[in-house]
Amino acid sequence: MSQIPADLRYTKSHEWVRTLPDGSVEIGITDHAQHSLGDMVFVEVPEAGRKLAAGDACAVVESVKAASDVYSPVAGEVIAGNAELATRPELINQDPYGQGWIMRLKPAAAGAGGLLDATAYAAEVAAAG
Amino acid sequence: MKKPEPLIFELSQPGRGATAQHPPGVTAELPQRLRRRSRLPLPEVSELQAVRHYTRLSQMNFGIDTQFYPLGSCTMKYNPRICNSLALLPEFLGRHPLAPASTGQGFMSCLFELQEMLRQVTGMAAVSLTPMAGAQGEFAGVAMIRAYHRARGDTARNEIIVPDAAHGTNPATASMCGMKVREIASRPDGDVDLAALDAALSGATAGIMLTNPSTLGVFERNIVEIERRVHAAGGLLYYDGANLNAILGKVRPGDMGFDVIHMNLHKTFSTPHGGGGPGSGAVGVGPRLAPYMPVPVVSKDDGRYRWLDERDLPQSIGRLSGFMGNSGVLLRAWVYMRILGAEGMRRVAEYSTLNANYLLARLVEAGFDAAYPGRRASHEFIITLKRQARETGANAMDFAKRLLDHGYHAPTTYFPLLVPECLLIEPTETETREELDGFVEAMAAILREAAADAATLKGAPYTLPVRRLDDVRAARQLDVAWKPAAA
Numbered sequence: 001m002s003q004i005p006a007d008l009r010y011t012k013s014h015e016w017v018r019t020l021p022d023g024s025v026e027i028g029i030t031d032h033a034q035h036s037l038g039d040m041v042f043v044e045v046p047e048a049g050r051k052l053a054a055g056d057a058c059a060v061v062e063s064v065k066a067a068s069d070v071y072s073p074v075a076g077e078v079i080a081g082n083a084e085l086a087t088r089p090e091l092i093n094q095d096p097y098g099q100g101w102i103m104r105l106k107p108a109a110a111g112a113g114g115l116l117d118a119t120a121y122a123a124e125v126a127a128a129g
Numbered sequence: 130m131k132k133p134e135p136l137i138f139e140l141s142q143p144g145r146g147a148t149a150q151h152p153p154g155v156t157a158e159l160p161q162r163l164r165r166r167s168r169l170p171l172p173e174v175s176e177l178q179a180v181r182h183y184t185r186l187s188q189m190n191f192g193i194d195t196q197f198y199p200l201g202s203c204t205m206k207y208n209p210r211i212c213n214s215l216a217l218l219p220e221f222l223g224r225h226p227l228a229p230a231s232t233g234q235g236f237m238s239c240l241f242e243l244q245e246m247l248r249q250v251t252g253m254a255a256v257s258l259t260p261m262a263g264a265q266g267e268f269a270g271v272a273m274i275r276a277y278h279r280a281r282g283d284t285a286r287n288e289i290i291v292p293d294a295a296h297g298t299n300p301a302t303a304s305m306c307g308m309k310v311r312e313i314a315s316r317p318d319g320d321v322d323l324a325a326l327d328a329a330l331s332g333a334t335a336g337i338m339l340t341n342p343s344t345l346g347v348f349e350r351n352i353v354e355i356e357r358r359v360h361a362a363g364g365l366l367y368y369d370g371a372n373l374n375a376i377l378g379k380v381r382p383g384d385m386g387f388d389v390i391h392m393n394l395h396k397t398f399s400t401p402h403g404g405g406g407p408g409s410g411a412v413g414v415g416p417r418l419a420p421y422m423p424v425p426v427v428s429k430d431d432g433r434y435r436w437l438d439e440r441d442l443p444q445s446i447g448r449l450s451g452f453m454g455n456s457g458v459l460l461r462a463w464v465y466m467r468i469l470g471a472e473g474m475r476r477v478a479e480y481s482t483l484n485a486n487y488l489l490a491r492l493v494e495a496g497f498d499a500a501y502p503g504r505r506a507s508h509e510f511i512i513t514l515k516r517q518a519r520e521t522g523a524n525a526m527d528f529a530k531r532l533l534d535h536g537y538h539a540p541t542t543y544f545p546l547l548v549p550e551c552l553l554i555e556p557t558e559t560e561t562r563e564e565l566d567g568f569v570e571a572m573a574a575i576l577r578e579a580a581a582d583a584a585t586l587k588g589a590p591y592t593l594p595v596r597r598l599d600d601v602r603a604a605r606q607l608d609v610a611w612k613p614a615a616a
Contacts (some may be wrong), residue, residue: 041605042604
């Protein structure tokens with residue numbers, strides 16, 4: 001059973017969103033996503049300053065099985081991509097909700113509108129089997 | 130287990146060589162200032178060592194000449210030897226690509242007939258043979274769609290719709306042509322979701338790229354409705370020829386309303402592939418895109434063949450190869466189609482589909498789960514090992530690796546991406562029932578083994594020169610160049 005921390009928000013496409021104390025948000029992919037994709041071999045993160053609309057492809061995660069786009073769950077401007085992932089893509093497998101974060105974003109609007117809470121995301125994952 | 134074969138560099142001993150292979154007297158003619166001062170780091174082995182080394186490497190091949198090769202969506206079928214023999218006739222091989230058309234009428238007549246046969250079997254208005262590979266054929270197709278919209282001043286159309294079951298080359302092609310990719314979902318039964326299609330269609334739609342039958346191994350039942358809606362929105366339809374083998378002589382992309390198609394001649398029409406080329410991605414076009422075809426194209430006027438070039442097709446997207454595509458592949462395709470005829474091509478579709486459905490039914494009997502139960506398979510089908518992975522811990526990759534020990538090339542694994550733990554299996558029309566039965570027995574044996582002893586599967590293969598590779602390390606440390614040890 002994959003981990004789904006209660007304090008985060010989620011998307012159907014398996015990204016998570018954490019609101020930081022300064023109002024910015026941290027984004028990564030879920031434990032379920034990293035487990036389905038398998039061992040990561042390459043991660044491309046966005047550069048600071050890039051403006052994203054909700055649903056824009058913002059990063060690429062490549063595993064031994066597949067290369068997948070990561071979609072920005074919210075609109076905003078990129079503050080930082082996780083540079084550590086360039087040399088240690090396995091951090092996404094080892095610690096998807098911590099050291100495996102992908103980018104930090106200054107959201108265009110406050111709040112987590114349209115995102116799923118942990119219970120709703122768990123139901124999505126269960127429905128997908 | 131066989132011993133791993135060393136690299137030829139590792140066999141090298143200074144001073145060894147095969148003098149018979151040295152070109153005589155070349156260095157004497159070369160001015161001193163142009164000669165190397167240091168030796169090239171080439172391996173030095175005897176002639177017999179070289180012969181044995183490459184013979185042993187050839188014996189390690191896992192290919193269609195030695196094994197069943199059900200690699201889904203790749204159509205690894207047997208290519209009749211005669212196609213190759215005739216394409217290698219000295220009159221073809223010796224023809225200079227710059228020779229004038231007047232001395233190449235025989236060669237050009239083959240290409241003209243090939244264009245005509247492909248046109249008829251696909252129902253398109255015209256065919257260009259120049260793209261040198263499937264990816265280049267795709268590129269030509271989307272480039273023509275772009276040229277069509279631009280010529281009409283319809284410049285806002287910059288989106289290509291791609292279903293989530295598509296080959297990864299489709300979105301890559303659209304991006305190469307400067308288009309934005311709109312991905313749409315498939316329904317649980319494998320057909321395109323028409324509501325998702327409607328939501329994606331707009332004044333920005335340049336076209337849609339479809340594979341039919343799709344990589345889910347099913348025929349798109351809504352193709353007529355999809356065609357109507359895409360054309361009504363002002364977009365064009367691109368047919369990816371990856372799975373053309375399933376419908377040869379049965380259904381024609383032109384009749385389905387496609388505006389442009391690419392065909393992998395190396396795959397459907399008898400050139401051995403899988404080794405990286407050469408290939409041919411011939412394109413067929415409907416009337417709307419005919420002016421934009423890549424050149425050259427062969428035409429026949431008053432019994433003489435001539436090349437159509439930019440002067441004849443001023444709106445052409447241009448040239449994709451120096452001369453006329455990969456002529457050897459084109460000649461093999463011509464021989465293959467002439468041998469089969471229209472009736473033989475229908476049999477290709479019938480037997481490839483029959484073999485796939487037979488294999489699917491027998492694997493389901495043996496305890497495997499079809500990913501799209503209730504759907505008839507096209508020439509390929511998907512089984513999902515999700516249940517087995519959960520119950521036994523042995524996943525699709527473990528099954529695939531264990532098949533190698535049974536003497537079968539593994540099917541495609543983990544593609545298409547939307548089916549978990551999947552194997553995409555394509556037996557092709559050239560296999561016998563006995564061969565298919567043998568594959569089912571091997572799969573059933575592996576299934577029993579997974580239940581009893583999943584750890585054995587995890588370590589497979591055991592009988593090949595190289596055991597399970599470390600996929601992760603291989604991908605993270607891409608270091609494949611041999612370097613001599615520091616002296």
